[in-house]
Amino acid sequence: MAAQSNHAQLPDTPVGKLAGELIRHINADGPSRIRQWAPDALSPSIAPDDKATFVTNLVSAARDSGGLDIIDVRTDPHQPGMLEVAVKGRRNGQAGLFWLNADTAHPDQLAQAMLVPMDDPLYDNWPKGPVSHAELGKQIHGLLDRLVSVSDFSGCVTVFDGRDTVFDECRGLAERSFHMPVDHQTKFHIASTGKMFTAVAIAQLVEAGKLSWDDTLATRVPEYPDQAVAKKITVWQLLHHTSGLGDFMVPEYFEHAGRYVNPVDYLELIARQPRLGDPGKELSYSNAGYILLGRIIENVSGESYFDYIQHHIFEPSQMTSSGFDSGDEITPGLAVGYYHDDGMFSQTWKANWAQGIYKGSPAGGGYSTNADLLRFAKALHGGKLVNATTLAKMFEDTVPAGPGAIGAGIDERLSHGRYIRGHQGGIEGTTANLEMVWETGAAVALTSNEGPSQHWLLVEKIADLLAAEGAKN
Helix, strand or coil, X not given: CCCEECCCCCCCCHHHXXXXXXXXXXXXXXXXXXXXXXXXXXXXXXXXXXXXXXXXXXXXXXXXXXXXXXXXXXXXXXXXXXXXEEEEECCCCCEEEEEEEECCCCCCCEEEEEEEEECHHHHCCCCCXXXXXXXXXXXXXXXXXXXXXXXXXXXXXXXXXXXXXXXXXXXXXXXXXXXXXXXXCCEEECHHHHHHHHHHHHXXXXXXXXXXXXXXXXXXXXXXXXXXXXXXXXXXXXXXXXXXXXXXXXXXXXXXXXXCCCHHHHHHHHHHCCCCCCCCCCCCCCHHHHHHHHHXXXXXXCCCHHHHHHHHHHHHHCCCCCECCECCCCCXXXXXXXXXXXXXXXXXXXXXXXXXXXXXXXXXXXXXXXXXXXXXXXXXXXXXXXXXXXXXXXXXXXXXXXXXXXXXXXXXXEECCEEEEEEEEEECCEEEEEEEECCCCEEEEEEECECCCCCCHHHHHHHHHHHHCCCCC
């Protein structure tokens, strides 16, 4: 949220009045009246899909929250007119954040309107500095219990302090139809957390002298349909999401997901998508770029992407419970993914059979366990996958993003003078995060068969406390 807090007082401005009207309707009206009223409160300039999502969330708030209480109101001097209103549902304490802005030409309508889940209030009593491992375990245990109460959390959290595992607990159900509980052997899809495997594989090929950071896409994937653009895009840009390419997860992909199994299957689809910018100019998070990195790995190594990751990432790291499944495969111990599609306050889960990708890819979507993710962290930190010089290069010229920066496939931020490095992932049926405190070798993993959600934030909070241990500042 923004830096300037007005506590819980809505401002006497057009957007403040609209925010108050939203809350009053949610607390007084039923779903049918919300559907009738809400569209007229939204400017025609809002995209139809965004408008439909917002109305769905308002209906969910009216139907499922038990009423909303305002817990914080903030403005941001860098975004004039924008109002952020944090709310909490009375039924189970689920928190949400409204992002609102009034239409200057029609102040009785919202030109911007979003409602998103928010986990931040759960951490109001979270420690600010280092604590004992016993106290850390107590804090995490209590927070997991709270997540179960608020959002029916299902998943596992594991903490490694650089020497020993100091916390390892699971909650919830791996399969809801037969009420199968999650345990420490449960495999979870990890979404974009798997991008780190692709990035390290590229770094290995550079280290072996088979590839250069500055090689162009055209050189390494001559079969890419748009060679004019490919000549301008480098491996380095693909790794850092500065290639100007966008996403492959468009309606055409989901309509025919079974066609996309190997990286080469995506090339035509990616080439047809609008570019988001010029190569090397701006950050544009690109799943498509990582598919192309996967194809580069294949062309340079002579192995399929999946074989390469198995032989050069999973096996050296002793990751025995990780892989890439297809939608029609049976993978023992793999949790079913669940999501909500009828608003953020909904308590109704749906299985992601139709929503999930057909097969994991270089952009993510494989599966793993917390134990395997921590083995990957230990192998990477210990130089078993690439050497120290190559690792250092992966964090040169990072691209600023949020509270930190994006390196070559691995994000980093400073906490208590130490680098926290890793990557989160989220999609329907999945939330995952792996974060490493680089100077100490500590690491935290979270896997969940629910999502997308804000539960990845717990890993960041734990990593901050691990970074604070023994810090001089």
